Each structure stands twice: as structure tokens, then as C-alpha cells.
Amino acid sequence: MHKTLHGYQAGDIRQHLDPRPQLGYEAEKAIREDAVPEAAKAGIRGRCVDFTVKLLEEIRNRLPDNIEILRQMSALSVGEALRHTKKPITELAEMFMTSPEEINQIEIQWCNIHHIQWEHVDNTEKFWCEVESYRDATGDKLFKELCNLALTILSLPHSNAQVERVFSQLNVVKTKLRNRLSLLTVNSILHIRYGLQTAGKKCYQYSLPSSMLRIIGTMESYSSESKQANPEEEEPPLDEDVIQALL
Incomplete structure (x- = not known):
């Protein structure tokens, strides 16, 4: 064969x-x-x-096993989703959903999504996040099933290129001169590198939260089990001397 x-x-x-x-x-x-x-x-x-x-x-x-999904995921772009005349999304929904009720709801929501005036129409990720948070007057999510499908598909890895880049960065971080770095430290450095990259910032542009600044130089900063401060709680202001020492 x-x-x-x-x-x-x-x-x-x-x-x-x-x-x-x-x-x-x-x-x-x-x-x-x-x-x-x-x-x-x-x-x-x-x-x-x-x-x-x-x-x-x-x-x-x-070619990856999910090549058919990657081919059809372009239907989830903002331009395609907001077209008044568009192709059905049934075939894509059947790849992930087994319940006829869910597929029917997805088709109905797909046909109605362009009737809403959306704000983020120039970014696919922001658009679907906005759709996911949209609620009617009763607080119900009108596009719940459709958003579950869209976010599931958009979360699929397109390739292993990002993983390969992590391996390359690991060789940069853990050199022969730094071969005693612990796994926790290496993992933290890589998290910071890619966290800043995802946020579109450089290390000199990132502002440390005041809760992190307070524990610098203390034993608490070396504890992996230290609890993160609740961001909703009001934080006391830092001492002026501490601020000057950190600058």
C-alpha cells in the first residue's frame, strides 16, 4: 500500500x-x-x-498529525469571523466536539457573532478574549461554546520551534563557568527571559512589584515556598532609604 x-x-x-x-x-x-x-x-x-x-x-x-486543523484554523481569524457571508464551521467543530447539541450551538453562535460591535478587531487573540468575556443582560455568555472551540484551537502548538529555542537559551544561560547553577535557578532565569519576551518588554523596562522589592536581601527571597502577596491587598509604602539603596 x-x-x-x-x-x-x-x-x-x-x-x-x-x-x-x-x-x-x-x-x-x-x-x-x-x-x-x-x-x-x-x-x-x-x-x-x-x-x-x-x-x-x-x-x-x-507534516504534523493535526495538519487539517492547522489548515482550517484560518477561519477563526477576525476577518473571517466577522464576515456576513462565511463558510460553516461544522467540520472544524466536529474535530473537537462530539455532542450534537454543542456543535449546533457553535453553528448558531458562529452565524450571529458578526451582529455585535466588537472593539478588538485587529488582533485575533484579543478578539476571542473579548468574545469570551461578552455577556448579555442576564449575565450569560452568548458565545461560550464557540469561544471554547476557538481558544482550544488557537492554543495548539504550530511547531516545536519554540521548544528548540529554549534549548538554545539553556546553553547560553548554563555555560561552563556557570555549571553549578541549580535547576531552580536555571528554570527561573528561563521563565524571566520568556516572560519578558511574551510581555514585549526588556529587563530594564520591567518594574518589580513592591512586594518583591521588600524581600530582596532577606532569607525570604531564597525560599521557593514563600507565598505571593495578594495583589488586591493594599501594600505599605517602601522606606525612602530602601528605594535609594535599590536604585
């Missing part, structure tokens, strides 16, 4: 390829000038065809 390649089998793909492929000007000229026998020329061209078929097979094998 040949492996399928986007709906075609390997044997079918070969039928769509030219059995006498063009090898390029220099190769064709060398074949003519050297008077290469017909059998040898046919063998060269046949190997080119075999290489093309094998290349397609390898590309197909390297």
Missing part, C-alpha cells in the same frame, strides 16, 4: 510527473555533447523522478 500524499498515492503522483524531466541547460548540453546512450539518459531521468516522489513522501511524513 502506497502512502497517501494529500489525497494521492505515491503511484498516482508518479503518473502526474513528466517521465522525461528537464535536467537544466548544462546537464542537457553535456548529455548531447557526450552522446550519452538512450538507456543511460532514461536511467538519469528516472532517478530524478524517483527523487521527486521520495521527496514528496518525506515531506508528507514530516
